[in-house]
Each structure stands twice: as C-alpha cells, then as structure tokens.
Amino acid sequence: MNTLTRWLRHLWLDAADSRRCLTRAGLQRLEEAVTRSEARHLGELRVCVEGGLDLSQLWRGVDARDRALDLFSQLRVWDTAHNNGVLIYLLLADRRIEILADRGLHSRTAPDFWTTLARRLSDTLHQGDFESGLALAIEEIGLLLHQHYPDDGRAHNENELPNAVVLL
Template sequence: MVRQDKFNDMVTTVDQDLHTQPSLKRWFKHFFFLPATSRYFNQQDQHAIAQAVTEAEHGHVGEIQVIIEGNMPLKEAYYFDSRQRAQQLFAQYRVWDTELNSGVLIYLNLCEHAVEIVCDRGICRATTQEQWHSICKIMIEQLKQQQYRQAVLIGVQQVGKLLNDFYDNQITDLHNELSNRPILL
C-alpha cells in the first residue's frame, strides 16, 4: 500500500499502477533544493522520533521505519516521483524483510512536500486506504504549519495505533528488527 499526499496542495494518489514519466522539471527542482534535513530535524528531534517509534512498536510485532529525505539523488529525481522513491527505499532498507512481514515505512520528502506510507503485504491486506489517508492527512496539517517534528511524531503514533489494532497482542515481540532512529538522507 502506498499513500502519497502533497502538503502544499493536498493531492492524493492511490493508483499504484501509474508510471511516472521522466521529468526534467522534477530533476531541476531537486537540483536546486538545498539538502536541509538537519535544519528541519536536529539531534533532539531525531531522538524524539526514535522514542516515539519505540513506544509505537510496544505491544505488537509491527516495525516502523522513518526515512526523511531533503532531496532525491539526481538520477532518481529524473526517473522517480516520491511514491516510487518510497517504494525503492522500502526495498533498499529491507523494511519488507521482517520476520512476520510487519514493516511500515513513513517517508517524508521535503523537496517534493510529500508524505508516503508504504506497508508490507500482510498489513496492506488487513487495512483500508482510508486509514492510511487519515494518518497522512494529520501529518500534512502539521507540515503545513511547519511543525515538522510534531508531524512525524503524530504519524508514528497513529501508525503504532493502527498496528496495535491489527496485530494480536498475544504475539510476543522478541526483538527489534528495524532501527528506531529515523534515517535522514
């Protein structure tokens, strides 16, 4: 499942079969965007996000990975939109490779002003588009107000609640399979 929301104009794309055409405009946008993830998310913010992930993963086997990217590498920016980039990172960081297929990626692209949520196939079948859309919408509201840390914290908490509802609490989480620290690219 992939959710894409732009926090400038609230456009939502649900169709996973759309193929993005190479875009010189997107490439220039990323070329001129100054890498700024550390300006938006300092060490305290990163620690708070890691704590929120730890709390959101408590009590179930779901795994949450947060990736925040200022701008895409230029090769990817020409060929991929933020949805495709999130799918690429989902595979690259092996979010799909958890023991119980319980991974969820929250991806924030600062240059594109986009939020993506990609979840593993088991979770995808048991949840609805509306549930993921509501999480993205909450995050977008905070991002529009330039509350970047709060947006990610709320998104992580909401995904944690959804995973808690999805997974049987009788299953014991033996170990943490994905890092709780956000990945800043």
C-alpha cells in the same frame, strides 16, 4: 508546480536540509517514539526523511511514491517476521509524505487508509512542523499495529529494524 521548479527545489535541498528540519533532540524524540510504539506491538516502523532527489532520479521521473517504494526495499522494511513493517517517508523538496505498509498489515486495512492518513498528515508537514507530523504518524500507525499485532507477551518481540530516523 512545473518541472523546472521541481528540479531546482530537489537539486537545492540535500541531506543537510534533512538534518536542519529536525533538530538532534527532535530526532532523539522520534526515535524514542518508535521504540515506545514498538514495545506495544509486533510491528516494525521506519522513518525516513530525504531532502531532495538526485539528478538521475529526476531525469527518470521518480516521484515520492516511487522513491518510498525503493527505500521500502533498501531499508528491508518488507523483511519482517510478520510482514507488518511500515515505512513513513517524507520528501522535503515535494513536501510529500508516503506511508507504505507490508502485505501483512496492508491486507488488514481499508484500501484508502494509507493515502487518507498521509493526506491528513501532510497539513502538519506543509506548515513546516516536521517533528509533530512524523510523531503523529508514528502514534497513529502504532495504534493500528497494536490493534492487529498486539504484543501479548506470548511471542518474542524482537526489534528487527533500527529505530533511528534515516536522513538522506
């Protein structure tokens, strides 16, 4: 995609488009999926859907990965007791999903695990089935977190981050 086409797509899509791609009921189901997942492990999941980047971000050459890194910090996904927070970020304008894991979980996975998972999920997202794609990401990451950070009842499983989907 050329630069002008990308810029136009980003400037066309906004937070209202994020709200349109996921119904209120769909947002509720995704939040419930995060809650169910986090009940089984000590990790924290955040889901963020953004319509498009603003003009200043486009001018600086920000891509989905850069924006996900910025949101990873802004949403404090890195600030969990076990360093095992995960951000699932969907940038609608680029139809790109980025998955970022904090160092505690990232160090326990194969080097290409996250990019492989994102690539697999992108097929669902390219078909416009955003809720199913995000639900699948929550499920798969939840299984991984349960494998490495199970809630065995010995540690206090505090909900450190909100479970609601962030729409930008």
